[in-house]
Amino acid sequence: MGELFYLNALWVMVATILVILMQGGFILLEAGSTRMKNAGHIAGKTIFTFGIASLVFWAVGYGFIYGQGNLFIGFSDFFYGDFTSVVDGLPGSIDFMFQLAFAGIALTIAFGGFAERAKLSVYILFAIFFSAFVYPVVAHWIWGDGWLAGLEKQDFAGSTVVHLTGAMAALAATILLKPRIGKYNKDGTANDMHGHNQVYTALGVLLLWVGWFGFNAGSTLGVDEGFFGFVALNTNLAAAAGAIAALSTAWMLSGKADVPTMLNGALAGLVAITASCAFVEPWAAVLIGLIAGVIVYYSMKFFDKAKIDDPIFALSVHGVAGVWGTLSTGFFATPELAAMNGGSPGLLYGGGLTQLGVQSLGVVSAGLYAFMASLILLLIIKAVVGSLRVTEEEELLGLDLSEHGSYGYPEMVQLAANTLSGVHVQSKKGAHSQ
Template sequence: MEIALMDNLWVIIGTFLVFLMLGGFILLEAGSTRMKNAGHIAGKTIFTAGIGSLVFWAIGWGFIYGEGNWFIGLSDFFYGEASFSGEGLAPAVDFMFQMMFALVALTVAFGGFAERAKLSSYVIFAVLFSAVIYPVVAHWIWGGGWLADHGKQDFAGSTVVHLTGAMAALAATLVLKPRMGKYNKDGSSNDLAGHNQVYTALGVLLLWVGWFGFNGASTFAVADGFFGFVILNTQVAAGAGAVAAMFVAWALTGKADVPTTLNGALAGLVAITAPAGFVEPWAAVIIGLIGGVIVVFSMKLFDKAKIDDPIFALSVHGTVGVWGTLANGLFAVPEFSSGIGWGLPGLFYGGGFTQLGVQIIGVVTSGLYAFVVSFIILKVMDKVMGGIRVSEEEEIVGLDLSEHGGYGYPENIPHPNDKKGA
């Protein structure tokens, strides 16, 4: 009974830490974009978290964990379990922890909407993403679906959360098209710099702390102290990602670019999310280092392809999410994988290419599903709604004013209707 109470306490603390990550996303996204959109970014994060919570309560949990088939769960909707036997996790604790992951995935997806999408598009897509995109992928891998049957390893969500959100973000960037002034006729790119690097850095730090719950509480137990090992892997991978990204940027440009360093830390965190409970610390360092290198070149590649990604969600969560998932197929230790009945050891531990093959299949199918369904939904929304992007005039004045009627920094940005000297 005492152990069960400690397990529940740890997981609910982890729930709070993961929810705090939304605050990190607010600061990260607001700081990485322009001042005229800061209030909009903060506000939409809060109300879409509300929408996502209600949809998860109504049908999300049931689609993921309900009794169903290889594709989706079909029971336990409108969750109402109140009893607790005193053993294992209380149902409500497990439910709340899983809800937070759905909200993070939704927040990642909205990185692709930044600075140009109508508020109404956030509302509709929040409902549909939370209902038919995230739950399906989560069921496949975590809810007993077909990828789970094949031993797909994803300890805390490099695929389920980060890749799924990033592929939805990619669909959004393609449908919405680049922000005004981002690309020139000759194909060159303009730097639409974010307005506050301090906010961005603080956002990354909050996300980093929240990741201790994201990965650490995914152990669902405290008795053997394994959660500490998972947090150790998380910390060294994040540090390695930050260092690698900074030195790569320094070598390429001669400057230790701050936003790149910050994205490197996030890349290390995303990369270690899938293998956090399957690998040794030395491997976690390598995984984080490679994630930090990958994110730099991925950011450049997307920009060269004229895919406007203001928050770098596609690189941090998408490209690196793929790497983190595949890393299991290389570095998974026998006692951490096959020993607990979750997949096989990695290539470097005598497991051959079997687990790596499963990881590749999981990445391809999950990524394609999230992208294709998101793209179809957004295209239909764009047609039915007469466009999901704000007008040129509204984009110029900023979404704070055009969508909410006031700026997040009202003292610093004059209202278009203000008279001179007023």
């Protein structure tokens, strides 16, 4: 084993740590974007569901993705533990940990569609099923020896595999759970349900931005020729462009420089460049980020008007931006970078519609599978536990106390007591009037 082998191993282990620390970014982002009465619940479920994902990925997930099998699924390397193996030029255990970190992110994205109304038992069961039967299948198709890999679909770090897969699972959950109490009026208009802490949200986005260097640049799987720096450059440019484009769009159209929209724009730029970061030139990375920032603004408005209650904006940030990012290589992949990293050049470089067609096929097939599989699994869970959603009383009380018996903020105790008292009073009045 040469010095480069150990340097590559060290770099990918550092990248793994950065990706796992993105869970901290999601905790702050999701807790800050939702109401105070659910903050502790959101933080806690992120930790224990990552624990579930880790165990399931170790038992079967990694084997379903990278094990020897067929074009649709792998069937070996279950209960992974071979410390002597070398995979992709890395110690097998480090490669395993890096891939595990990505699986955990996909699950966290999916849970955006559950926020503020799903039962704790539903989180637990869905974490098991998603980590075993949803994410690994899509990942095998594209990153393993699957049929989309055979077509040379370009998805360097996971705009489709991680982000679109998680978003389509979130869509299935959002549809089945239905909107939060008070989100929509009888006339169809939406009420703003602002998150309780924009500072948390902003800090969460910054942590995710930094963690994304592990996500994208780490996916080079080494330090050879410094290419990971080029990937990091593209990643940063797209995030910056996404933030500026989203803020500018909101400011021009609403008259307000909306902070949450700007933050979602940065994330949309990061999601979009995730597929193409190793295939495009920096100018294209800026353009990809700019378009993602504009798209995410209109997407957020669209889902709100469609009465699809998405508290964390997972569908817009990870779904719509993930689709755009996946398609972008079909336009902007350069011949040199495509030759280095697989696939054909994009349309703007004389590659015709070949790569764009493959990218489109990947979006449709992976997105449809993730949605349908998640929908079926959630219906099975509903049949087992009786209901996916907490009761109206529990939702009004807040999931911190109703599901965990504790609270994220001490002052919530009295507020929850007052809320619960009001629910009981209204119930008595209704019974008396009848």
